[in-house]
Amino acid sequence: xxxxxxxxxxxxxxxxxxxNLLSDCGLGVRRANSRRYTADIPSLxxxxxxxxxxxxxxxxIDGGSADxxxxxxxxxxxxxxxQGDTVxxxxxxxxxxxxxxxxxxxxxxxxxxxxxxxxxxLEFRAKGxxxxxxxxxxxxxKRFLNQNGVNYVSMVHVSGxxxxxxxxxxxxxxxxxxxxxxxxxxxxxxxxxxxTVIESQSVIVGNGRALANYPEKLDLTRxxxxxxEASERASKYQRVTGDIQGESEEEIARQVMKRxxxxxxxxxxxxxVHTGKRSNWYTVQVLVKKSDLPDVVSHFRxxxxxxxxxxxxxxxxxxxCESYDRLVENLQPFIESDG
Amino acid sequence: MQDVGPDSLxxxxxxxxxxxxxxxxxxxxxxxxxxxxxxxxxxxxxxGGLSSRLYDFSEPGGLNVSLRPEFTAAILRQAAERSGDxxxxxxxxxxxxxxxxxxxxxEGEKTRQFTQFGAELIGAPAxxxxxxxxxxxxEGLDALGISDSRIVIGHxxxxxxxLGEFNLSERAKLFLINxxxxxxxxxxxxxxxxxxxxxxxxxxxVDIEKAAADRERITSTIEQVMAEGVGVTLGQxxxxxxxxxxxxxxxxxxxxxxxxxxxxxxxxxxxRLSQVSGEVDEAFDYAQxxxxxTGVTPNLITPLLEVIDSVEIEGISRERIxxxxxxxxxxxxxxxxxxxxxxxxxxxxxxxxxxxxxxLTRALGYDKDVPSLGFAYNLDSVAERARxxxxxxxxxxxxxxxxxxSIRDAVAKARLLRxxxxxxxxxxxxxxxxx
Numbered sequence: 001x002x003x004x005x006x007x008x009x010x011x012x013x014x015x016x017x018x019x020n021l022l023s024d025c026g027l028g029v030r031r032a033n034s035r036r037y038t039a040d041i042p043s044l045x046x047x048x049x050x051x052x053x054x055x056x057x058x059x060x061i062d063g064g065s066a067d068x069x070x071x072x073x074x075x076x077x078x079x080x081x082x083q084g085d086t087v088x089x090x091x092x093x094x095x096x097x098x099x100x101x102x103x104x105x106x107x108x109x110x111x112x113x114x115x116x117x118x119x120x121x122l123e124f125r126a127k128g129x130x131x132x133x134x135x136x137x138x139x140x141x142k143r144f145l146n147q148n149g150v151n152y153v154s155m156v157h158v159s160g161x162x163x164x165x166x167x168x169x170x171x172x173x174x175x176x177x178x179x180x181x182x183x184x185x186x187x188x189x190x191x192x193x194x195x196t197v198i199e200s201q202s203v204i205v206g207n208g209r210a211l212a213n214y215p216e217k218l219d220l221t222r223x224x225x226x227x228x229e230a231s232e233r234a235s236k237y238q239r240v241t242g243d244i245q246g247e248s249e250e251e252i253a254r255q256v257m258k259r260x261x262x263x264x265x266x267x268x269x270x271x272x273v274h275t276g277k278r279s280n281w282y283t284v285q286v287l288v289k290k291s292d293l294p295d296v297v298s299h300f301r302x303x304x305x306x307x308x309x310x311x312x313x314x315x316x317x318x319x320x321c322e323s324y325d326r327l328v329e330n331l332q333p334f335i336e337s338d339g
Numbered sequence: 340m341q342d343v344g345p346d347s348l349x350x351x352x353x354x355x356x357x358x359x360x361x362x363x364x365x366x367x368x369x370x371x372x373x374x375x376x377x378x379x380x381x382x383x384x385x386x387g388g389l390s391s392r393l394y395d396f397s398e399p400g401g402l403n404v405s406l407r408p409e410f411t412a413a414i415l416r417q418a419a420e421r422s423g424d425x426x427x428x429x430x431x432x433x434x435x436x437x438x439x440x441x442x443x444x445x446e447g448e449k450t451r452q453f454t455q456f457g458a459e460l461i462g463a464p465a466x467x468x469x470x471x472x473x474x475x476x477x478e479g480l481d482a483l484g485i486s487d488s489r490i491v492i493g494h495x496x497x498x499x500x501x502l503g504e505f506n507l508s509e510r511a512k513l514f515l516i517n518x519x520x521x522x523x524x525x526x527x528x529x530x531x532x533x534x535x536x537x538x539x540x541x542x543x544x545v546d547i548e549k550a551a552a553d554r555e556r557i558t559s560t561i562e563q564v565m566a567e568g569v570g571v572t573l574g575q576x577x578x579x580x581x582x583x584x585x586x587x588x589x590x591x592x593x594x595x596x597x598x599x600x601x602x603x604x605x606x607x608x609x610x611r612l613s614q615v616s617g618e619v620d621e622a623f624d625y626a627q628x629x630x631x632x633t634g635v636t637p638n639l640i641t642p643l644l645e646v647i648d649s650v651e652i653e654g655i656s657r658e659r660i661x662x663x664x665x666x667x668x669x670x671x672x673x674x675x676x677x678x679x680x681x682x683x684x685x686x687x688x689x690x691x692x693x694x695x696x697x698x699l700t701r702a703l704g705y706d707k708d709v710p711s712l713g714f715a716y717n718l719d720s721v722a723e724r725a726r727x728x729x730x731x732x733x734x735x736x737x738x739x740x741x742x743x744x745s746i747r748d749a750v751a752k753a754r755l756l757r758x759x760x761x762x763x764x765x766x767x768x769x770x771x772x773x774x
Contacts (some may be wrong), residue, residue, distance in 0.1 A: 082442060107577040110589035113537050115510055120580070120588075129579070143441075146391035151382035172578045193536055 003048045004220040007060055007069035010037065010051035013179075014202055017095030018070045024235075025227040026314070046220050055079070055136070058205060062086045067210045067217050068224070074100050074177065074200035078137045087208040087330050090225065090323045094232070096202035098179045100137055102144075102195035105166050105173070106188045114148040114194050117173075121152045124172075130154040134162050134171035137197070141175040144197040163187035204228075204323075211327070212334035225324045230315035237265065237316060238293055241285045242300040242308035243273060252282045255303050262296045264288055265316070287313065340437075340452040347722070351454065354722035355433050358456055358479045365475060367431040367458050372413035374435070378403040380412050383703055392438040406437035410457055411696070411713055412703060418461045419705055427463040432456075433718060450719075457693075457715025464710040465675050465695060466642065470649025472693060473678055476714045477655055480680065480690070484726035487683040488690060490659060491616070492650075493666025494643040495673045495694075501612065504635045505605035508595035511539055515609050516667050523613040523665030531606065539602045558593075608633035613665035619647060622662035646676045672698030675712070682724060690724070691716035735762035739769040 009015045029049050031039035039049040057069040058079040080086045104111050121131040134156040135141045145153050156171040165171035178184055211218045246252040249270045256268045264286030273281040288296050300308050378395045395405040410432050418428045433456040440449045460468055480488050502512045518530045534540045611629045615622055627637040666677050675695030682688045693714025700709040740749040749765050756763040
């Protein structure tokens with residue numbers, strides 16, 4: 001099987017974010033209907049999209065039933081197998097930002113820091129019980145608690161509705177994902193000041209063994225990474241054009257480059273405007289950061305520019321694709337020789 | 340974890356034999372403890388550093404157990420159950436220990452299983468017993484021919500004592516000691532940021548006003564709870580904790596609230612003190628100057644001076660010693676001197692270390708403090724560097740049945756050689772006459 005199996009989150013913020021990211025990159029997913037768990041990408045034949053639960057994606061990739069996937073960094077760290085086959089390919093797609101935090105009942109006025117929590121855990125111990133914490137992230141949370149001196153804990157595994165655990169009584173505190181903290185507050189919970197276990201966002205992970213040994217899969221991965229990276233870069237830039245009058249191309253270039261920081265990513269492109277009559281108008285084109293746009297417009301105006309227009313750019317490519325180059329390096333240990 | 344081949348094992352055995360002889364002359368006796376213990380034993384003892392590296396799991400019977408990450412806790416338990424005549428107990432031990440190393444963190448480079456060789460001196464107070472243990476740790480290295488090693492000595496008691504002059508809460512002192520490594524590395528700004536976040540320092544007027552308002556709100560809540568009874572005021576879920584418990588802990592915490600100015604002065608003092616390290620006399624002069632300048636009694640460093648004296652009594656010259664005031668382990672039961680042994684080659688590897696832990700027996704659940712101290716080598720590192728004349732083990736003589744005529748003859752010759760104390764092995768692949 002040489003199709004690239006791409007696992008995407010089937011629900012939630014990461015579902016939306018991934019759909020938007022891919023369609024912004026010209027890699028829109030075609031899904032027959034929302035109940036189907038498979039789909040494809042018409043502009044990139046050879047990719048099978050598999051919609052899966054976020055918590056399963058790392059494990060699926062590790063086990064080789066998917067080759068590439070989008071997942072939260074927190075999930076990746078929680079589920080990956082050490083010395084397993086999964087490699088981190090893109091370390092931040094810019095959406096799905098969230099934090100895994102330790103939260104206590106708001107009524108625990110005396111507990112504001114991890115040091116307080118360590119203290120309370122000791123008090124619990126003295127009464128012969130452990131502090132019970134509900135979380136879907138047993139590995140990360142236990143380690144974090146231990147590192148902060150909270151040793152007497154027992155992990156309670158809950159699959160949904162964590163926020164209710166302290167009220168329902170099956171845990172004392174929780175560790176959960178939050179983007180804004182609102183849900184926690186509404187459920188009478190408060191985040192500890194230094195209680196952030198990990199800050200997360202969406203990332204791309206892949207099965208190193210599959211990518212290292214199936215050139216077709218690696219090539220499809222490269223095409224996806226190229227587009228994501230180029231589109232991500234392009235989203236920060238705009239192309240500005242304007243007509244400016246001057247003696248010659250060189251003269252215009254000199255004028256524009258008086259503000260070198262506004263001269264564009266690779267310097268201005270200048271070409272003569274052919275009006276049929278003798279004319280000394282030139283079209284100047286620069287690729288600039290969106291944040292510099294107002295400055296560029298005033299600069300062009302200052303040079304007598306007219307017809308100034310700005311356009312979004314879809315892709316900006318560099319000499320090479322960073323995340324792909326890094327991936328190729330990380331795949332070395334997975335290459336199987338035919339012996 | 341890794342396999343150990345015959346070459347390394349030979350070195351390791353030779354090293355542990357030599358070390359046993361050194362410790363035996365001082366009256367230390369060997370002890371062994373289980374590799375698998377109830378996790379409880381280690382989380383009682385460990386600070387955050389070690390407990391997050393435990394290999395813990397539940398055994399088939401449901402009990403939570405861990406591979407041992409170190410020996411001290413178990414040795415101390417054994418000694419506590421054995422001793423009773425008031426004499427100090429001297430114990431040495433060696434064997435594998437297990438510490439998980441997270442590949443994403445600095446510790447990831449470390450080997451997860453290594454061999455410790457160590458000793459504990461239980462029931463012996465500072466400072467003279469400190470001299471014995473430090474001198475013994477150096478004698479061991481000398482016996483192995485590792486002369487280019489360095490010993491760095493610090494003292495938790497001195498640091499805690501200095502912090503004690505700033506009128507701080509236990510919580511604030513623990514925070515400062517836990518951050519001493521960062522301060523030593525010159526990261527005062529990052530420690531200040533964390534301290535501000537945790538409320539030890541208020542930087543702006545707004546913060547101060549907010550803190551005052553919080554305090555007022557909390558005080559009135561406490562008063563209200565006291566007056567109207569529990570459950571009325573908060574009316575919220577508090578889980579298994581009672582409101583009395585929350586309120587009394589809160590009241591205690593507030594009564595111990597630190598004055599931000601005191602905290603800042605203590606932080607400033609520690610940031611400077613933690614940087615002091617070097618040759619004994621110079622380091623002492625410099626540390627005393629810092630203490631004087633920051634309003635701390637300079638003779639607080641006396642306990643460390645006494646430790647150095649006790650080491651000199653043991654015949655160790657102070658030129659071999661480096662003092663480091665930035666050494667501290669943020670674990671409550673470390674009470675006195677601490678030391679680390681380093682190799683002086685390029686790797687600058689830690690060969691071992693030790694310290695005094697008078698508070699450990701209590702942390703382990705016994706009802707009194709027993710003044711105790713100990714140290715351990717990383718036996719694998721030490722053995723690799725040993726330069727003493729190892730009894731060179733010659734390869735065994737190989738006897739071939741084809742040369743001897745038959746297997747019977749070959750075996751007979753081998754037995755003869757072994758009878759003379761020589762090593763002999765048979766090459767069964769070269770078969771002669773099978774009779």
